[in-house]
Amino acid sequence: MTVIAGRYRLLDVLGEGGMGTVWRARDEVLGREVAVKEVRAPAGLPDADRERLFARLEREARSAARITHRNVVTVYDVALDDDRPWIVMELVRGLTLAETLEAEGPLPPRRAAHVGAEVCAALRAAHEAGVLHRDVKPANVLLANDGRVVLTDFGIAAVEGVSPLTMTGELIGSPEYLAPERALGHTPGPAADLWSLGVLLYAAVEGVSPFRRETPLDTLRTVVDEEPLPPAHAGPLAPVIEGLLRKEPEQRLSARVAEDQLRLVGAGGAPRTEPPPAGAYAPLPVGGPGGPGGTGGPGGTGPTAPMPVPAPVPGPGPEESGRPRRRWGLVAGIAALLLVAGGLTYAALRDSGADDGGSPVPPVTTSAPTTAPSTASPSTSAETGTTSPSATTTPPVSVIVSVRAVRDTYEGACPPPLDAAPQFAAAVTVDRTPATVSYRWATESGEKQDAAWRTLDFPEGGPTEQRLTRTQADYPAGAQVSDRIRLEVRDPVARESNWVDFSVTCEETAPPPSSPPATTATPSGGTASPGGAPGGAPGGGAGTAAAMPRR
Structure with missing residues (x-):
């Protein structure tokens, strides 16, 4: 030995x-x-x-x-x-x-x-x-x-x-x-x-x-x-x-x-x-070795010498009220x-869905552990009005959400074109299917965000991860914006992704107008554009969103 x-x-x-x-x-x-x-x-x-x-x-x-x-x-x-x-x-x-x-x-x-x-x-x-x-x-x-x-x-x-x-x-x-x-x-x-x-x-x-x-x-x-x-x-x-x-x-x-x-x-x-x-x-x-010691005696339970009390940590201001x-x-x-x-690297965080060439942003895990004990809750009978313990409930679907910027800065004429405006990619992952996730895009300022909640369906047997994209394009000429955006989940559990910064700087002058359309005389002396409706207007709203299953 x-x-x-x-x-x-x-x-x-x-x-x-x-x-x-x-x-x-x-x-x-x-x-x-x-x-x-x-x-x-x-x-x-x-x-x-x-x-x-x-x-x-x-x-x-x-x-x-x-x-x-x-x-x-x-x-x-x-x-x-x-x-x-x-x-x-x-x-x-x-x-x-x-x-x-x-x-x-x-x-x-x-x-x-x-x-x-x-x-x-x-x-x-x-x-x-x-x-x-x-x-x-x-x-x-x-x-x-x-x-x-x-x-x-x-x-x-x-x-x-x-x-x-x-x-x-x-x-x-x-x-x-x-x-x-x-x-x-x-x-x-x-x-x-x-x-x-x-x-x-x-x-x-x-x-x-x-x-x-x-x-x-x-x-x-x-x-x-x-x-x-x-x-x-x-x-x-x-x-x-x-x-x-x-x-x-x-x-x-x-x-x-x-x-x-x-x-x-x-x-x-x-x-x-x-x-x-x-x-x-x-x-x-x-x-x-030269630090404090021995003040508590051999048992280490005696009084501790008074220490200066640090000043309270300042609370976050309005612009820091988020994460x-x-x-x-x-x-x-x-x-x-x-x-x-031992050699773990960020290769584990490969960008699995974006094709924009940007660097991947690590996902922020926001789910509760799926192995956490579930709590049995009482159930009430609508017919008798009596309450009886229900069986152990199944834990809610766990949701992981993360957001990264595809483009986080725009400078130029406004409203920004869709292929140049700030754009973001989100990954939504559930631990099992089927599942339906209720989500919305939210900005820290509260401006240019979703007015209503959207739904994302994960069919049974389908992928457990889906991708969303978001384009912030509805800004008028002269706008100067510095904001943050994230994805919020309401159902099946309340979760929030990381914040992502973005900025929009609009030129004061509007883009030059396009050539006037050809017109034809009408019996009343008015004019009409071909097709009967104005054309060329960019899509409105706070942005666009699309969901794509992970391949």
Whole structure:
């Protein structure tokens, strides 16, 4: 059997993934069983990056070893062998929360609140020691046989974008627990861990993350751009989940407030329901080895030094009342994440329907998870007036909508010709057929948009994706327009696509008139044009739309 650093004898494998292998091992010096994580660099990583990765993992694992708390897996040692770090940890026997949810289904709110409070206590201890977890999710929460709730993998999966590869089968789980600021490429703080805790609590009571989509890219976009559906089974836990899942880090519940409310729910009470003011809970500063630590004592539960309260985040103005303009930051963040995570590229977002030569715009996933539990609702008999529970209902059809610009700018004589005016392409995808989608094109200004809802039919056995086009052409001479457009869905579920910017600049002078038509004299002395009606008028209305099945 292999012995690491002359001390840790590897016995058998506990788990294996792209970043390494977790072994059950025996500490030959102290005569106890431990868990040893063998860390491997992603395949193809240059030597210089590999060395920096190992150095960073070693440094952060040593920082994590400073955390002493009953809800944190203890890091005993960082052993160097074969020029790479081996992380030696406490061996905790039990099931992960992910395994428990898979075996037993969603947890009742009180039990989920108890688990969340223990995880929150672990995060408080870590943040006070200057350590971020960065990968809070059910697979990293152990429900130990002795009754403890233990947060694992502290300081190990700490490289941006590679944490989803820590254990077998966890790749699809991590992106949906990632905080928006991390998806945008911003430097994370303690609030990023609290967002992940909010997603974990949602998954604990609903059985599925609110942001899970078919691909990691779609999941990350949903995290940034979409609000989660209210949890149907959270009960008194709902206000806590809402307080943790605020997009802006400054507006989330602090670890202290969240833990207090979770313990209240776990004891059978109800948390405060009014939302806290923006900036009311200042995040803890997180540093390296020289950062704050020890203020909470060995247990990590003592008082925290007062921190400056940041000013409230200014609310959006009228021109920003729509979806935040985070698209380019999101694209940069996703690109950075996926380049490290193993070579996923934007080729997955190929333009599958446009022939205009423009660059593809990634789809914004706006559907609810199709695997979310459905709720049985009571049905009322029209004849007897009695109410009886109905059978479990089928979840509504899931809808994904996205919009990209074919042409987003026009300058010239107005009204713009149809082949030069701003034009947009939308993709509407349903998870099953038959389905009928009620939609309309809407502008942020409310001008030049659909006055009525349209319908798009997906026949049974037909394609699950259809394309729509839209041309904004009805602008008079002299108009100066800067606006945004999106596709809105009303049925079978309410969904909205991403906003797309466009502009129209009309010349003051009207286009030169065409040659006068030939005329013929009439008995009354009047004139008539050939065909009996004026010709050459462009089509009116706010625009044109067409639906095309995806080939």
